[in-house]
Amino acid sequence: MSLRKAGQDSHGQDSSYFLGWQEYEKNPYHPIQNPMGIIQMGLAENQLSFDLLKLWLRRNPDIVGLKKNGASLFRELALFQDYHGLPALKNELVEFMEKTRGSEMKFAPEKLVLTAGATPANEILVFCLADPGEAFILPTPYYPGFNRDLKWRTGVEIVPMQCSSSNGFRITSSALEQAYQQAQKMNLNVKGVLVTNPSNPLGITMTRSELNHLVDFAIHKNIHIVSDEIYSGTVFASPKFVSITGVLKERNSDNNIWNRIHIVYSLSKDLGIPGFRVGMIYSNNERVVSAATKMSSFGLVSSQTQYLVANLLMDKKFTSKYMEETQRRLKRRKEMLVCGLRNAGIQCLKSNAGLFCWVDMRHLLTSATFEAEKELWIKILYHVGLNISPGSSFHCCEPGWFRLCFANMSEDTLKVAMQRMKAFTHSTTFLLKAS
Amino acid sequence: MGFGGNSQQLLSKIATNDKHGENSPYFDGWKAYDRNPFHPKNNPQGVIQMGLAENQLCFDLIEEWIRNNPKASICTPEGVHQFRNIANFQDYHGLQKFRNAMANFMSKVRGGRVRFDPDRILMSGGATGANELIMFCLADPGDAFMIPTPFYPGFVRDLCWRTGVKLIPVHSDSSNNFKITREALEEAYKKAKEDNINVKGLLITNPSNPLGTTLDKDTLKSLVSFINEKNIHLVCDEIYAATVFSSPNYVSVAEVIQEVEHCKRDLIHIIYSLSKDMGFPGFRVGIVYSFNDEVVNCGRKMSSFGLVCSQTQHMLASMLSDENFVTTFIEENSRRLKKRHDKFMKGLEEVNITRFPSNAGLFCWMNLKSLLKEPTFEDELKLWRVIIHEVKLNVSPGSSFNCSEPGWFRVCFANMDDETVDVALNRIRAFVGRETKKPVGIKRWQQNLRLNFSSRIFDETTVIMSPHSPIPTSPLVRAT
Numbered sequence: 001m002s003l004r005k006a007g008q009d010s011h012g013q014d015s016s017y018f019l020g021w022q023e024y025e026k027n028p029y030h031p032i033q034n035p036m037g038i039i040q041m042g043l044a045e046n047q048l049s050f051d052l053l054k055l056w057l058r059r060n061p062d063i064v065g066l067k068k069n070g071a072s073l074f075r076e077l078a079l080f081q082d083y084h085g086l087p088a089l090k091n092e093l094v095e096f097m098e099k100t101r102g103s104e105m106k107f108a109p110e111k112l113v114l115t116a117g118a119t120p121a122n123e124i125l126v127f128c129l130a131d132p133g134e135a136f137i138l139p140t141p142y143y144p145g146f147n148r149d150l151k152w153r154t155g156v157e158i159v160p161m162q163c164s165s166s167n168g169f170r171i172t173s174s175a176l177e178q179a180y181q182q183a184q185k186m187n188l189n190v191k192g193v194l195v196t197n198p199s200n201p202l203g204i205t206m207t208r209s210e211l212n213h214l215v216d217f218a219i220h221k222n223i224h225i226v227s228d229e230i231y232s233g234t235v236f237a238s239p240k241f242v243s244i245t246g247v248l249k250e251r252n253s254d255n256n257i258w259n260r261i262h263i264v265y266s267l268s269k270d271l272g273i274p275g276f277r278v279g280m281i282y283s284n285n286e287r288v289v290s291a292a293t294k295m296s297s298f299g300l301v302s303s304q305t306q307y308l309v310a311n312l313l314m315d316k317k318f319t320s321k322y323m324e325e326t327q328r329r330l331k332r333r334k335e336m337l338v339c340g341l342r343n344a345g346i347q348c349l350k351s352n353a354g355l356f357c358w359v360d361m362r363h364l365l366t367s368a369t370f371e372a373e374k375e376l377w378i379k380i381l382y383h384v385g386l387n388i389s390p391g392s393s394f395h396c397c398e399p400g401w402f403r404l405c406f407a408n409m410s411e412d413t414l415k416v417a418m419q420r421m422k423a424f425t426h427s428t429t430f431l432l433k434a435s
Numbered sequence: 436m437g438f439g440g441n442s443q444q445l446l447s448k449i450a451t452n453d454k455h456g457e458n459s460p461y462f463d464g465w466k467a468y469d470r471n472p473f474h475p476k477n478n479p480q481g482v483i484q485m486g487l488a489e490n491q492l493c494f495d496l497i498e499e500w501i502r503n504n505p506k507a508s509i510c511t512p513e514g515v516h517q518f519r520n521i522a523n524f525q526d527y528h529g530l531q532k533f534r535n536a537m538a539n540f541m542s543k544v545r546g547g548r549v550r551f552d553p554d555r556i557l558m559s560g561g562a563t564g565a566n567e568l569i570m571f572c573l574a575d576p577g578d579a580f581m582i583p584t585p586f587y588p589g590f591v592r593d594l595c596w597r598t599g600v601k602l603i604p605v606h607s608d609s610s611n612n613f614k615i616t617r618e619a620l621e622e623a624y625k626k627a628k629e630d631n632i633n634v635k636g637l638l639i640t641n642p643s644n645p646l647g648t649t650l651d652k653d654t655l656k657s658l659v660s661f662i663n664e665k666n667i668h669l670v671c672d673e674i675y676a677a678t679v680f681s682s683p684n685y686v687s688v689a690e691v692i693q694e695v696e697h698c699k700r701d702l703i704h705i706i707y708s709l710s711k712d713m714g715f716p717g718f719r720v721g722i723v724y725s726f727n728d729e730v731v732n733c734g735r736k737m738s739s740f741g742l743v744c745s746q747t748q749h750m751l752a753s754m755l756s757d758e759n760f761v762t763t764f765i766e767e768n769s770r771r772l773k774k775r776h777d778k779f780m781k782g783l784e785e786v787n788i789t790r791f792p793s794n795a796g797l798f799c800w801m802n803l804k805s806l807l808k809e810p811t812f813e814d815e816l817k818l819w820r821v822i823i824h825e826v827k828l829n830v831s832p833g834s835s836f837n838c839s840e841p842g843w844f845r846v847c848f849a850n851m852d853d854e855t856v857d858v859a860l861n862r863i864r865a866f867v868g869r870e871t872k873k874p875v876g877i878k879r880w881q882q883n884l885r886l887n888f889s890s891r892i893f894d895e896t897t898v899i900m901s902p903h904s905p906i907p908t909s910p911l912v913r914a915t
Contacts, residue, residue, distance in 0.1 A: 050519040057510045057518065074501065075494045080717040081561075081710075116560055116719070117525075120740045127597055128450040132576070148736070153571050153597070191445075224445070260445065274525040275745030291450035294457060295597070298567050299560035299741030303717030308510065308746070 018144075020377075020387040029385065031412065039417045042387045044200060044355045045408040046234065046272035048329040052322050053271075056312065063311040066304070077303040083296050085114040086306040092313035093280060097265060099320075100232045101243045111284060113292040114306070116277040116299035118230050118266035122149040122194075124295045125262055125281055128288050129224050130156045135188040136226070137161050137179045139171050141358075141394030141401070143200045150194065159183045159190065162397040165360070168349065169202055171195070171210045176217045192224030192260070193217065198231040198241065201394050201403035202358045203334075203351030205235055211247040215257065224260040233270030233323055236331035237352040259285045267309065269355060270323075276305045330355070330407060333414065337406040340418025344425040355407040359388075362400030364428060373399040384424045386417055449597055456591040463820065464829040473827070475854060483859050486829040488644065488797045489850035490678065490714040492771040493764065497713070500760050507753035509746055517749065524745040527738050529558050533748040536755035537722060541707060543761050544677045549689040557723040557734045558748075560741025562674045562708035565721035566593040566638075568737050569704055572730050573668050574600045574635040580670070581605050581623055581637045583615045585836035585843070587644045594638070603627050603634065606839040609802075613646055613791070615639070615654060620661050636668030636702075637661070642675040642685070645836050645845035646800050647793030649679055655691045663699050670704045677712035677765055679795040680773035692726070700726035709751070711797060712768070718747045772797070772849060775856070779848045782860035786867040797849040801830070804842030806867070815841040826866045828859060 020042050029037035057063075066073045080086070090109035097107050115121040130136065132155030138146060139161045151158055161179035163169040176193070183190045193214060197206045206214075218225045227244045235241045244261055263282040268274035278301050281292050313319055337357055338348050349358040365372040370392050377390040380402075391401035406414060464486055473481035505511040509518045524530065534553035541551045559565040574580065576599025582590065583605045594600055605623045607613040620637070627634045639658065642649045650658075662669040671688040679685040689705060692698045705724040710716035720743050725731050755761060779799065783790055791800035807814040812834045819832040822844075833843030848856060 045523060047519070047523060050522065053522070054515050054518055057515055058512065061512075063510070072498055074498050075491070078494065078497075078715045078717050079489060079491065081719070116741050116744075117739075120560075123740055128447055129445070131447045131449075134447075148739070153737070153740075155576075222445075268525070273522045275522050277525075277742055277744050285446075287446055287450065291446070291455075294455045294592070297560075297592070298564040298597075300719050302719050302744035302747045304750075305744050305746055 020381055020389065023381055024387045029413065029416075031416075035416075036385065038381065038385045038387050039413060039420075040387050040408065041404045041406070041417060042389045043408045044269065044405050045274065046269055046326070046330075046355050047408050048333065049272060049322060049326045052318075052325060053273075053312075056315065056318055056322075060311065060315075063308065066307070073307070077307055080303040080306075081300065083114075083293055083300060085112075085301065086303070086310055088314070089301075089306045089310035090114070092310050093265075094282075096313055096319065097232075097263075097282070100241060100270075100323075101246055102240060104243075104246045105249050107282060111282055111289055113281040113283075113289055113296055114301045115279040115281065115292075115296050116301055117268065117274070117279040118228065118264055119145070119149050119279070120296075120299040121264045121266070121279040121281045122146070122226070122228065123154065124292050125226055125264065125283075125288075126150050126154045126156050127295060128291045129226075129262075130154065130191040132156065133188075134191045135159045135183055137176065137183065137190055137193045139163050139169075139175070139193075139195060141169070141201055141391055141396035143196060144393050144395075146194070156191075157188055159186075159188060160395050160397075161193075164398055165349075165401075168204075169199075169358075171206065171214060173213045173217065176213065180217075180221065190221065190223055192226060194226040194228065195244075196228040196231070197244070198229075198235060198353035200231060200354060201356060201389070201391075202349060203354035203356055204349070205239060205241050205353050207239070208242055208247060208250075211242060211244055212251070215244070215247060215251065215253070218260060219253075219257050222260075224262065226262050226264060228264045230264065230266045230269050231354050232265070234327070234330055234355060235353040236327040236334065239352065241353070262288060270326075272326075273309075276309070277301060278305060278309055333406045333411070336411065336414055337404065337418070340414070341404075341421060343418070344422040346421070346425065356403050356405040359402045359404050360400065361402055362398070364425065365400050368399055370399045376400075377402070380424070384420050386420060454591065454596045456588065456596075459588075459835065464823050464831070467823045468829045471827075473855070473858070475858075479858075480827065482823065482827045482829055483855060483862070484829050484850065485846045485848070485859060486831045487850045488711065488847050489716065490711055490768070490772075490797050491850050491852075492775065493714060493768050496760075496764055496767060497754075500754060500757070501750075504753060504757075507750045509749055521745045521749045524748075525742065527558070527735055527742060529556070529738075529743065530745070530748045530752055532752040532756070533743070536752045537707075540755040540761055541676075541722075541724070544712065544765060545685065545687045545690065549687060549693065551689070551724060555724055555726070555731050557725070557731065558738045558741070558743040559721035559723055561710060561716070561719045561721040562672065562706055563589065563593050563721065564719075564741035565706045565708065565723045566590065566670075566672065567596075567598060568734055568741075569670055569706065569723055569725075569730075570594050570598040570600050571737060572733050573670075573704075574598065577601070578633045578635045579603050579627060580635060580668075581620065581627075583607055583619075583639060585613070585645055585833060585838035587640060588831075588835050588837075590638075600635075601632065603632070604837055605637075608838075608840045609791075609843075613648075615650075615658065617657055617661060620658075624665060634665070634667055636670060638670040638672065640672040640675075641688070642673075642679060642795035644675060644796060645798060645831070645833075646791055647796030647798055648791070649683060649685050649795050651683060652686045652691060655686055655688060656695055659688065659691055659695045659698060659703070662702055663695070663697070666699070666702070668702045668704065670706060672706040674706065674708045674711050675796050676707070677768060678772055678797055680769045680776060681794045683794060685795070701729075702727070704730065713764075718751075719743065720747060720751065775848055775853075778853070779846075779856060779860070782856075782863065786864050788863070788867060791843075798845050798847040800833075801844045801846050802842060803844055807842050810841055812841045819844070822866075826862050828862060 024038045024040045027037045029039040090112050094107035094109050135157040137159045159179050161175050232241050266279040283289050347360045380386050389403040468482045468484050471481045473483040505513040508514045509521045534556045538551040538553040559568050579601040581603045605619050703726045707722040709720040723734050789802040815832050831845040
C-alpha cells in the first residue's frame with residue numbers, strides 16, 4: 001500500500017523553519033515561569049492590537065449576540081454555506097482593499113472568492129492556472145510554506161528566481177529572464193510568476209519600477225501574475241503600498257493582461273486573526289473566479305466569522321483607527337528591533353512593512369556557507385534562546401541572512417531578546433578576536 | 436510558445452473541465468427554486484425546496500444553550516478574555532479541548548459503544564473538504580475508489596475533481612433492497628483489475644444518502660473483510676450518524692473493527708461532520724478520523740487547506756463537552772426526525788406512493804415508477820421537470836445519484852417547518868391524484884391551493900443572504 005503524498009516531503013515541513021518551532025514548543029519563554037526559555041521570533045503574527053478588537057466587541061453586543069433588530073440570526077448563519085459568501089462581507093472586503101491601495105481603483109465584490117485563509121487561496125489559484133508538471137517562478141527569498149501551498153497536492157513546480165543583497169533583493173528584468181531560461185532548460189512550462197508584496201521575509205514593498213518590470217515580463221511571456229498581498233495593511237512607513245493593480249491602471253493596459261492578474265489577500269496578518277481563517281482571491285478573470293469559487297467549497301469561511309468580520313469592517317471609523325494605530329505600533333516595534341540589533345552590531349535590511357526584519361548576520365558566520373549559517377542558527381536557538389528563521393529556509397541564495405519577527409511578543413520580551421543578542425555578539429566577537 | 440488570445444489554454448485542465456459536476460441538467464431544479472422560492476405569505480405559489488438535505492429541526496435547543504453559555508463565545512463580555520488566544524490560534528492540530536469534545540460527541544452518537552482518540556481527529560473544511568483530503572492521502576491521480584450506487588452527487592467533485600481519482604460504481608437495485616452484496620463488490624473489483632485500473636479502496640456512506648438506511652452489522656463485517664482481503668482502504672462517510680431515528684440501531688464501522696478478526700486497522704478511515712447531525716453546515720466542521728498513523732500525520736498537514744475556524748472550535752468545545760446538552764440533543768433530534776419522517780410517510784401512503792423503508796437521514800427515497808410512462812431515465816427526467824415546474828417541488832431524481840434503475844426520487848423533509856410539509860404533501864396528493872386518474876402520459880397541471888401559514892423570518896434587509904437569494908447557488912455547495 002503506497003501513500004505517495006503521505007510519504008513525500010514536498011509539504012516542506014521538515015525544514016529548519018518548522019524544527020525551530022518544535023524546539024520552542026518544548027521550552028517556551030515565559031517572563032516568570034520560564035525566563036531562560038526560548039523566545040519565539042520565528043512566527044509572523046500580529047499580536048499588537050487585540051486590545052482594540054476587544055474594545056470593539058464590548059461596544060457591539062448585538063453583533064456578538066448574533067442579533068439583528070432583536071431577532072436571533074443564529075439559525076440563518078448556521079445554515080449559510082453558499083460558496084459565493086456573505087454579500088455584506090464581500091462588499092466590506094473590497095472597500096477595505098481599496099482603502100489599503102489608496103482608493104486608486106475600485107474593486108468589484110463579484111470578483112472576490114472567499115477561502116479559509118491565504119493557504120487554500122494560493123493552492124486554489126495554482127490548481128486553476130497550472131497543470132501538474134508546469135511551473136511558477138518565485139523570487140527568493142520566499143515564504144517556506146509556499147512549497148506546501150503551491151506544489152504539494154497540485155504537482156506544480158517552483159522555479160526560484162534568485163535575488164541578492166547586491167541590489168537590496170529587488171526584482172530585475174534580467175533575473176526574471178534568467179529564471180525563465182532556467183525553466184526552459186529543465187523543460188518546465190512556466191505559467192506565471194508569484195510575488196509577495198509586501199515581501200515575506202524582506203519586509204519591503206515592491207517599487208513601481210519592479211512592478212512594471214514584472215508586468216512587462218508577464219505580457220511578453222503571456223503568463224500570469226499572482227500577487228500575494230497579505231501584508232499590505234502592515235505598511236508602516238513610506239514608500240506607500242503600490243499594488244500591481246495600481247500599476248496596471250497607470251499603464252492603461254489592455255484587457256488581456258488584466259485577465260492574468262490575481263491577488264491573494266487575508267486578514268491573518270493585517271487584523272491579527274489567523275485563527276478565523278479569512279482569506280480571499282481577487283481576479284479579473286471570470287473563468288478563474290468561477291472555478292475558484294467552486295474550489296472554495298473545500299475550505300469555506302465559517303459563517304459566524306463572516307458575519308462578525310462583515311460587521312467589524314462596516315464600522316469604518318473603527319477600522320480606520322485600527323489600521324492607523326496598528327501601523328504606528330508596528331513601526332515602533334520595528335524600530336525597537338532595529339535599534340536593539342544595531343547595539344549588537346547587527347544590521348537589518350531597511351524595511352517599511354511586515355511583522356519581521358530581514359537581518360544581516362553574515363559577519364557572524366565562520367564561513368560564507370550554508371553549513372555555517374546552520375551552525376549559527378543552532379547556536380542562537382540553543383545557546384542564546386531565540387528561535388529565528390535562517391535564510392536558507394526561505395531559499396535565499398546568500399548564507400547569513402535571518403528573519404526575526406517582532407510583532408508576536410510583548411515589548412518586554414523583545415527587550416530581553418535584544419539583550420540576549422547583544423550578549424551573544426559581544427562574546428562571539430571576543431572569541432573571534434581571540435582565535 | 437505563445438498562447439494567443441485563447442484564455443482557455445492559459446488556465447489549467449482542472450479549471451476548465453466539467454469534473455466539478457455543476458453543469459449537469461439537475462441544475463434546473465435549483466434554478467427554478469432560486470427564481471421562484473416558496474414563502475407562505477409572500478409567495479405561496481413558489482417552489483418548495485425539497486432537494487436540500489438540511490436539518491433545521493433543533494435550532495431552538497442550540498440557541499437556548501448558547502444563550503445560557505455566554506462564555507462559549509469569544510465575543511461576549513463573559514468570554515472576551517479568550518479572544519486573543521483564540522483569534523491567534525491556527526495550529527493545525529486543532530484545540531485540544533475541541534478534539535476532546537468531538538471525540539466525546541462522536542462516541543455518544545454511537546451509544547458510547549466505541550471510544551475515539553482525540554489525537555486521531557483531523558479537521559477539514561466540512562465533509563466536502565474531508566472527503567477530498569482523504570482521497571489525496573490514499574490515492575494518486577488515475578487510481579480508483581469503488582462506490583456503491585446510489586450515491587451523493589457531490590462525490591464526483593469531492594473525490595475526483597482535483598485529485599484525479601476515478602470512481603467505480605458498484606450497482607445495487609431495488610430487487611435486493613439496494614444491498615451492497617459481496618458478489619457485486621467482487622465483480623466490480625474484478626472488472627477494474629481487467630481494465631488495468633488500480634483500485635485503492637471502497638467508500639461507503641452509512642447511514643446512506645439517499646436511501647436513509649443504516650447498514651446492518653453483517654454487511655459491515657463483510658465489507659471490512661472484503662477490503663482486508665484485497666488490501667484496499669475503507670472510507671466510511673458517517674455524517675448522518677446522529678440522524679438515526681428508529682431501529683435498527685446504528686452500527687458504526689468503528690464498532691465492527693473491534694469484532695473482525697485480524698482486521699487491518701490501517702485501512703479504515705471515517706469521515707464526519709456536524710452539518711447534518713447538528714444542522715451547522717455554515718460552520719464548516721469536517722472531521723477525518725483515521726486508524727492509520729501515516730494518514731493522520733499527512734492528513735493533519737493537509738488540514739491547513741481547510742482548518743475549522745478557531746471561533747467555531749472554541750464554541751463547539753464548550754457545547755459538545757456539555758454532557759447533559761449532548762444527551763438531550765441526540766435524543767430530541769432523533770425524536771423530532773422520527774416525527775417529521777412519520778408525518779411525511781403518512782402523507783405519501785395516503786396517495787399510495789411507496790418509498791424505501793428508512794430509519795435515518797433527512798430525506799426519503801420515493802418510488803414514483805408508477806408515474807413513468809416508460810421505465811427509462813428520459814421519462815424520469817420528464818417527470819422530474821413536471822414536478823419542478825408544475826407541482827413546484829424541487830426534488831432530486833435518482834439518476835443524479837447514479838441510481839441504476841429509473842423512477843426513484845429523493846425528497847428532503849427536515850429543512851422546513853411543519854406547515855410547509857403540509858403544503859408539500861397537499862401538492863403531492865393533488866398531483867398523484869390527477870395522474871392516477873389519467874394514466875396516459877403526464878398532463879399539465881394547475882396549482883391553485885390557497886395557503887395561510889405562520890411565516891418564517893425572511894427579513895429582506897438582513898445582512899444574511901437567505902436561501903431564496905437571487906444568485907443561483909450550486910446544489911453541490913449545499914450538500915444535496
